[in-house]
Amino acid sequence: MDLENLLTTEQFYGVVRAGVTVILGFAAAHLLRSVIGSVLDRRTSAQHAMLGRKVLYAVVLGLTFVSALRELGLDLGVLLGAAGVVTVAIGFAAQTSASNMISGLFLLGEAPFVVGEVIQVAGTTGEVLSIDLLSVKLRTFDNLYVRVPNETLVKAQITNLTRHPIRRYDLKVGVGYEAKMAKVREVLMDVAAKSPLALREPRPVIIFQSFGESAVNLQFSVWTARDNYIDLRNGLAEDVKEAFERERIEIPYPHRAIVTAPATPRS
Amino acid sequence: MDEVDQKPALPWWGRFTLGIGERGLWQVGPMRLGLARFRQELSVDYRENAEPRDARFFECPTTATLDGPGVVRNRYAFAETPEVVWVRPALADRAVVVYPEDPFHVTAGESITLFCSTPLWIRVEAGASRLALMETAIERPPDTWIGPSTREGELCYATLTAARLDRASVPRHPHRALTELRIRNAASDTLRLERVNLAVPYLSVFAARDGGLWTESVVLERTSSATLGRLQIGHPPVPSEVEKVTPARLIPDPGGVLVRAFSALFD
Numbered sequence: 001m002d003l004e005n006l007l008t009t010e011q012f013y014g015v016v017r018a019g020v021t022v023i024l025g026f027a028a029a030h031l032l033r034s035v036i037g038s039v040l041d042r043r044t045s046a047q048h049a050m051l052g053r054k055v056l057y058a059v060v061l062g063l064t065f066v067s068a069l070r071e072l073g074l075d076l077g078v079l080l081g082a083a084g085v086v087t088v089a090i091g092f093a094a095q096t097s098a099s100n101m102i103s104g105l106f107l108l109g110e111a112p113f114v115v116g117e118v119i120q121v122a123g124t125t126g127e128v129l130s131i132d133l134l135s136v137k138l139r140t141f142d143n144l145y146v147r148v149p150n151e152t153l154v155k156a157q158i159t160n161l162t163r164h165p166i167r168r169y170d171l172k173v174g175v176g177y178e179a180k181m182a183k184v185r186e187v188l189m190d191v192a193a194k195s196p197l198a199l200r201e202p203r204p205v206i207i208f209q210s211f212g213e214s215a216v217n218l219q220f221s222v223w224t225a226r227d228n229y230i231d232l233r234n235g236l237a238e239d240v241k242e243a244f245e246r247e248r249i250e251i252p253y254p255h256r257a258i259v260t261a262p263a264t265p266r267s
Numbered sequence: 268m269d270e271v272d273q274k275p276a277l278p279w280w281g282r283f284t285l286g287i288g289e290r291g292l293w294q295v296g297p298m299r300l301g302l303a304r305f306r307q308e309l310s311v312d313y314r315e316n317a318e319p320r321d322a323r324f325f326e327c328p329t330t331a332t333l334d335g336p337g338v339v340r341n342r343y344a345f346a347e348t349p350e351v352v353w354v355r356p357a358l359a360d361r362a363v364v365v366y367p368e369d370p371f372h373v374t375a376g377e378s379i380t381l382f383c384s385t386p387l388w389i390r391v392e393a394g395a396s397r398l399a400l401m402e403t404a405i406e407r408p409p410d411t412w413i414g415p416s417t418r419e420g421e422l423c424y425a426t427l428t429a430a431r432l433d434r435a436s437v438p439r440h441p442h443r444a445l446t447e448l449r450i451r452n453a454a455s456d457t458l459r460l461e462r463v464n465l466a467v468p469y470l471s472v473f474a475a476r477d478g479g480l481w482t483e484s485v486v487l488e489r490t491s492s493a494t495l496g497r498l499q500i501g502h503p504p505v506p507s508e509v510e511k512v513t514p515a516r517l518i519p520d521p522g523g524v525l526v527r528a529f530s531a532l533f534d
Contacts, residue, residue, distance in 0.1 A: 165418075166412055196409045197409075199412050200411040201462075202417065223412065
């Protein structure tokens with residue numbers, strides 16, 4: 001077939017039309033994603049906006065490819081029939097992916113966390129960057145990018161560290177047996193009262209834990225705003241240590257006496 | 268009842284002019300503020316926890332500089348620095364929960380007026396357009412939480428009050444604004460006033476002729492519901508003798524603001 005014949009065939013025009021459809025489809029998908037995305041950003045949560053953008057993009061691209069295939073003259077009925085058979089084959093081969101996808105739907109429905117919240121899962125703590133079809137992406141505090149499969153998230157225990165606006169910090173502290181408990185209580189409460197980050201209400205509490213080997217173990221629980229948690233955690237321990245030193249309240253630690261025996265005389 | 272010194276106090280707020288290379292120095296309560304104007308830079312420095320803690324002075328222009336440990340320095344660049352700077356008091360950026368030092372009761376059907384003070388912020392603005400440069404708490408009040416649970420509620424600041432009933436006995440501090448608070452107990456039982464939530468972002472700061480700083484009067488009415496009260500904002504205690512220094516951060520509804528006025532946590 002020479003070039004002139006090629007340019008006049010219906011098949012060639014079908015390929016051109018399919019190509020144009022794909023290009024226009026991609027452009028429309030990008031445009032709609034950014035326009036609708038910005039509207040969703042203003043009106044819904046970050047997570048719903050991201051989900052909306054992805055679904056919209058996938059739907060537009062799907063329709064584009066279906067149109068392109070029709071332009072090429074392919075019979076979609078036959079393709080769909082073949083797709084059923086292929087789906088069964090792929091289903092066996094991609095059980096993990098399918099499980100992750102279904103788990104992802106459960107996660108979206110249950111919403112134990114949303115994009116931007118900080119979660120702790122399977123030993124990893126990080127900010128949720130995205131909730132995708134197969135996995136959730138986290139950014140840890142040392143700036144690592146962690147991908148957690150959705151299936152793992154459905155099975156594992158998830159702790160959402162930023163769901164509630166205030167948090168309690170439990171400082172475990174041991175004091176010597178000779179210390180007066182009333183004085184210890186007064187000193188600890190005074191430390192909380194002087195810290196602007198410690199909430200006045202809910203009130204701080206001191207909970208007896210145990211009589212330890214060398215100390216009376218206490219739990220000093222102080223509430224703070226979620227955003228101030230790390231600052232309070234660092235500052236409170238320092239303030240308690242300084243207050244105990246000032247008030248001569250000992251924080252005991254196990255003492256071990258090492259006695260060097262005289263050298264055994266050689267026979 | 269204690270009578271306090273009611274001599275006119277020096278107003279530390281207002282419009283100041285600084286030539287190139289000139290400085291200004293303020294001490295308001297425990298905060299020391301230093302301004303320095305250069306050709307293309309305006310330096311706003313401050314130090315918290317300065318002594319004496321109840322001081323009120325300013326010198327502008329001055330040769331004194333603010334240096335040493337604990338000074339926070341902020342440099343603002345301009346093509347040409349404006350010669351006019353404004354130093355103004357502002358009320359807190361969140362509601363303030365006022366805790367009476369001693370238990371205070373308002374019997375059923377009674378209406379009382381008491382005076383309480385809330386902490387002030389210091390704001391520095393530059394130029395005729397009053398471009399906001401810096402704003403910080405003169406003395407950072409502690410945080411507290413008010414609401415029905417640790418999941419629902421409002422993060423506020425906390426402050427103590429002697430809940431004085433006589434205006435003449437109210438001590439004046441340069442870094443606190445006084446509020447005349449009228450409480451009507453329309454419920455059929457005695458109101459034990461353990462805390463009052465003052466929605467100060469809805470209030471303005473007024474300067475009295477004697478140098479004291481006031482807010483509008485606030486009326487809180489307790490109906491049968493113990494937790495919620497309607498906050499009505501009135502005029503300053505003596506409208507003809509005061510001048511508005513700083514407008515409110517938020518505009519209240521004409522009908523008043525429904526606030527969680529008296530609620531204890533977990534009521």
